[in-house]
Amino acid sequence: MSIPNLNWLLLLLIGHFLADFLFQKDAWVAEKNEKHFAAPSLYIHVLLHAVFSGLIVFAFYAAQDAKAFLPSLGAAAVICISHLGIDLAKTYAQKNTLSFLLDQLLHLVVIVGLWMWITAQGGVVVELVKNANYTKWSLLFLAYFVLYMPTGILIGMLLQKWAPQNGQVGQTRDDAVTADSLKQAGKWIGYLERTLILTFVITNHISAVGFLFAAKSIFRFGELSNAEHVIKTEYVLLGTLYSYTCSLLVGFAVQRLL
Incomplete structure (x- = not known):
């Protein structure tokens, strides 16, 4: 796994944590928990995640002199749909440590999967799993x-x-x-x-x-x-x-x- 490829994973993670914590207002969280799928803040929050991820993927392909629009649009769609589903389910779950950790874990799995797709690191990850010292x-x-x-x-x-x-x-x-x-x-x-x-x-x-x-x-x-x-x-x-x-x-x- 090369350092440049790892840097893109770090950028995707930074984008996620910025959108999920720094740029998410407490009032948004309260509204989502109360109104669920009818909460406008839910869609604003999801759109923010999609924009962050899309821009990072666009920058990745642009840095390789490759066509960037369609891949970035696809990445934004993946993040948008997955984040909407996970966050909507969370609004119906009990508010405890387990639900918080599960929510973040699911988001991170999607982000790592997205990173593996754009950087073609799937084979490297499989090798790491195979060669791990169990x-x-x-x-x-x-x-x-x-x-x-x-x-x-x-x-x-x-x-x-x-x-x-x-x-x-x-x-x-x-x-x-x-x-x-x-x-x-x-x-x-x-x-x-x-x-x-x-x-x-x-x-x-x-x-x-x-x-x-x-x-x-x-x-x-x-x-x-x-x-x-x-x-x-x-x-x-x-x-x-x-x-x-x-x-x-x-x-x-x-x-x-x-």
């Missing part, structure tokens, strides 16, 4: 998965006897939250910290783990004003050390296997 990717997937729920449950069991509230076997260390805690926030903090630590280790940036630990510790200093806060702080610190230990051990094991 053992490596399977190992990475397993490592990250193990550090999420299985490790969270293990840490919850290890901390059970010190939990500030009555915890149950099988809970994560962050399920035993106090009334003033955000719901499941601790669990997701644990997921994110373990993700970052494993990523730092396998990319040979282990020194960044120290900055992560220091940043998290700073937030606990203000909670040492009374005995109850000391207990909570010690509980969270112990859970953090368990979390870091598991993440580092898994990271070192993956690094050795790779």
